Structures are given as C-alpha cells and as structure tokens.
Amino acid sequence: xxxxxxxxxxxxxxxxxxxxxxxxxxxxxxxxxxxxxxxxxxxxxxxxxxxxxxxxxxxxxxxxxxxxxxxxxxxxxxxxxxxxxxxxxxxxxxxxxxxxxxxxxxxxxxxxxxxxxxxxxxxxxxxxxxxxxxxxxxxxxxxxxxxxxxxxxxxxxxxxxxxxxxxxxxxxxxxxxxxxxxxxxxxxxxxxxxxxxxxxxxxxxxxxxxxxxxxxxxxxxxxxxxxxxxxxxxxxxxxxxxxxxxxxxxxxxxxxxxxxxxxxxxxxxxxxxxxxxxxxxxxxxxxxxxxxxxxxxxxxxxxxxxxxxxxxxxxxxxxxxxxxxxxxxxxxxxxxxxxxxxxxxxxxxxxxxxxxxxxxxxxxxxxxxxxxxxxxxxxxxxxxxxxxxxxxxxxxxxxxxxxxxxxxxxxxxxx
Numbered sequence: 356x357x358x359x360x361x362x363x364x365x366x367x368x369x370x371x372x373x374x375x376x377x378x379x380x381x382x383x384x385x386x387x388x389x390x391x392x393x394x395x396x397x398x399x400x401x402x403x404x405x406x407x408x409x410x411x412x413x414x415x416x417x418x419x420x421x422x423x424x425x426x427x428x429x430x431x432x433x434x435x436x437x438x439x440x441x442x443x444x445x446x447x448x449x450x451x452x453x454x455x456x457x458x459x460x461x462x463x464x465x466x467x468x469x470x471x472x473x474x475x476x477x478x479x480x481x482x483x484x485x486x487x488x489x490x491x492x493x494x495x496x497x498x499x500x501x502x503x504x505x506x507x508x509x510x511x512x513x514x515x516x517x518x519x520x521x522x523x524x525x526x527x528x529x530x531x532x533x534x535x536x537x538x539x540x541x542x543x544x545x546x547x548x549x550x551x552x553x554x555x556x557x558x559x560x561x562x563x564x565x566x567x568x569x570x571x572x573x574x575x576x577x578x579x580x581x582x583x584x585x586x587x588x589x590x591x592x593x594x595x596x597x598x599x600x601x602x603x604x605x606x607x608x609x610x611x612x613x614x615x616x617x618x619x620x621x622x623x624x625x626x627x628x629x630x631x632x633x634x635x636x637x638x639x640x641x642x643x644x645x646x647x648x649x650x651x652x653x654x655x656x657x658x659x660x661x662x663x664x665x666x667x668x669x670x671x672x673x674x675x676x677x678x679x680x681x682x683x684x685x686x687x688x689x690x691x692x693x694x695x696x697x698x699x700x701x702x703x704x705x706x707x708x709x710x711x712x713x714x715x716x717x718x719x720x721x722x723x724x725x726x727x728x729x730x731x732x733x734x735x736x737x738x739x740x741x742x743x744x745x746x747x748x749x750x751x752x753x754x755x756x757x758x759x760x761x762x763x764x765x766x767x768x769x770x
Contacts, residue, residue, distance in 0.1 A: 359393065360396070363393035364451045370385050388448075397451075399474045399475070406627060408623050408627075409471060421641050424460040429624070430457070432457065435459065446475070466493065480514075481517070482516070484521050485524060486554075492689075496555045497523070518547075519582055522575075523556050523560060526580060544622055548615020551671075562577045587619075594631070660759065662753075663754070681753065687720075690756050695717050711733070
C-alpha cells in the first residue's frame with residue numbers, strides 16, 4: 356500500500372483498540388472513520404489483493420455474513436465485519452484490524468452497495484431480499500431495487516448469488532446489457548430459501564403489473580419477469596446443490612430462515628471453489644451473531660434474544676421463538692426509524708395463548724397494536740421487571756434494534 360494508506364491503516368487499528376480498551380464500543384466504526392479521514396481511498400487499498408464477497412439485503416445480512424465467513428474459511432483466513440458495522444467505516448475498520456488475509460466477507464447496508472462495489476471490486480455479491488425498513492428515512496423498496504440494478508450494470512464481470520423467491524431481487528439482479536459499453540448482464544446463481552413475506556412485491560418493478568403467485572412460483576401478469584429456476588434450494592433440514600446432491604445442515608441457530616441463510620452461504624462459498632461437503636460442517640460453529648440468538652441464564656430463566664426490526668423480520672422471529680413467555684420491546688430512535696406505523700403490518704396473532712409482556716420507549720404504540728390483534732399483554736417498566744414477572748424457564752425476547760442493544764447491554768452488565 357502507499358505510505359499514506361499504511362499510516363491510515365495503523366491509526367485505524369490503534370483507534371479501534373483504544374475504543375475497546377476504554378469500554379466505549381467494539382471499535383468497529385471509529386477506527387474506520389479515522390482511517391478514511393486520513394486516506395479517503397483506504398478501503399480500496401485494504402481490499403486490493405483479497406478475494407471478497409459482499410452480502411446485502413434488508414434482513415439476514417449479519418447472520419448470512421457469519422455463515423459465509425465460516426464456509427469460505429475452509430480455504431484460509433477470512434476478514435469480516437462480524438459486529439454488523441455494515442457501512443464503509445465498518446468495512447475499513449474490519450479489514451485494517453484483520454491484517455493481511457486472502458479472503459474477506461463483508462456485510463453491506465443495502466444503501467451503500469454501489470459505493471462498496473466500486474471500492475472493493477468483489478469476486479461475488481449475495482443479494483438476499485428487499486422489504487420495507489425505516490421508511491421515514493430510507494428509500495422505498497422499488498427505489499432500492501433500481502439502485503441495485505444500476506450498480507450491477509456498472510459491474511458486468513461481477514458474479515452474483517441472488518434470491519429467486521424475491522421479485523425485487525430478481526429484477527435488480529438481471530439488468531439489461533449495455534451495448535454502448537459492450538457490457539453484459541452479470542453472471543447470476545440463484546438460490547431458493549423460501550420467502551413468506553410478500554407484501555412488498557405485489558407490483559412488478561419492470562412494468563407495474565401485478566405479481567401472481569402459485570406455490571413457490573411467481574410471475575408478472577404483464578411482462579416476462581418471472582421466478583428463475585434456482586440452482587440451490589432448501590429441502591427439509593438440508594440444502595440441494597446444483598448437482599442435485601442433498602446436504603444436511605445442522606445449525607445452532609433457530610428457525611427455517613437460517614437454513615435458507617446457510618444455503619446462501621454454501622452458494623457463495625462455491626463461487627470461491629469450496630465444495631458444499633467441505634463447507635457444510637463449518638456452519639454449525641456459528642452460534643450467537645452480534646448478540647442475536649444469544650442465550651443467557653439469569654435468576655432461573657433461560658433468556659434468548661431475537662432481533663426484529665421490520666415486518667418481514669418479525670414474521671421470522673415468531674417462527675424462531677418457542678411457545679413460552681415472550682417479551683416484546685420497541686423503541687423509535689434514529690437507528691430504528693422514528694415511525695412505528697409499521698407495527699400494523701405485523702400479524703401478532705402467533706403470540707396468542709402465551710404470556711406476553713411489552714416494554715420500551717414506544718410500548719404504548721405496541722399495546723394498541725396488540726389490542727387490535729386480540730393479544731393479551733402485560734406492560735412492564737423494564738427488562739428486570741419482565742424477568743421477575745415470568746416463571747422460571749424459557750423467556751423469549753424479541754426487540755427492535757436499539758431496544759435489543761439496551762437489553763443486551765443489561766445482560767452483559769449482570770453477567
């Protein structure tokens with residue numbers, strides 16, 4: 356690297372280490388922020404010489420990135436932003452901290468995908484899904500699909516692993532050729548992990564006609580856009596690869612959605628030449644992901660933390676959670692989005708019949724939603740009150756972003 360980049364990288368590592376030592380955070384942002392101030396091209400310099408995979412989408416990025424890093428790790432050391440800092444500052448910090456590694460797997464905020472593609476020149480990018488999220492400060496789903504599509508047009512040599520079940524992703528991943536530049540659409544490998552959330556993809560992004568569905572299949576009623584045939588599919592508790600071989604997936608992570616994330620990871624690793632039979636056993640080493648799915652014992656309760664930040668992820672959280680006392684916590688701070696009207700897009704009916712407690716800055720918004728859904732609940736002042744209000748045994752905690760971090764910090768403090 357140029358001398359300026361070397362200095363910036365060293366300062367980035369030092370700043371991150373000081374942040375961790377001072378207990379001010381994990382250093383996954385401040386180090387990159389300072390490094391990029393010294394050398395605005397630091398991310399590009401740190402990326403040079405590495406084979407890189409990017410993972411982007413509305414939901415599942417952090418977990419899929421960890422699974423991808425485990426699978427690609429068959430080949431050698433892998434740099435990754437395992438704490439979920441998914442913007443260029445986080446990428447820069449992660450690569451600087453890792454030092455020289457042949458591979459990197461980076462989670463990328465969907466808004467920053469085009470910028471990170473330019474800086475890192477990755478070998479492959481995984482496109483997971485697109486759904487509504489923080490609409491008071493983020494883009495509409497169709498606008499995000501358009502940004503992805505435009506970015507991929509500029510990288511015709513890129514290899515893409517994309518979700519065949521999401522019409523928005525399929526449209527974004529198949530941009531037309533650009534004859535003026537002699538560019539062709541990127542090479543796409545399709546995976547199918549199942550997609551239960553459909554409410555953001557009823558309208559075709561190409562022509563505006565309705566999307567029709569029958570079983571796993573979907574198609575546009577007005578143009579040729581339709582579900583492509585996937586090469587990687589989830590079947591029962593395993594994954595079928597492009598040769599037709601079935602691989603049993605044994606995870607320590609809950610829910611069918613994570614078997615789908617595992618299928619994505621195997622597909623990404625295959626783009627680096629990793630055989631599924633070699634990668635699949637490594638996926639079981641992933642347990643908690645930046646606190647998600649963590650289980651903590653406290654006062655006779657086994658507490659499990661689940662992050663849910665938008666309607667699609669709440670649907671999956673209900674699938675993961677055991678039928679047990681459940682605490683729901685909702686905030687509406689800047690990282691969460693200030694608008695809580697999305698609560699009315701979530702069907703809370705799966706919670707009927709269990710003890711439900713609510714807390715958080717916007718607990719009363721949640722209370723109205725649960726009342727409309729005929730779900731009885733008990734309001735508690737804080738997490739400690741919730742623990743005392745449930746009998747010994749399992750306590751499921753489902754929270755949006757800052758509420759999740761508050762509860763995680765409380766558990767870390769006590770334990």
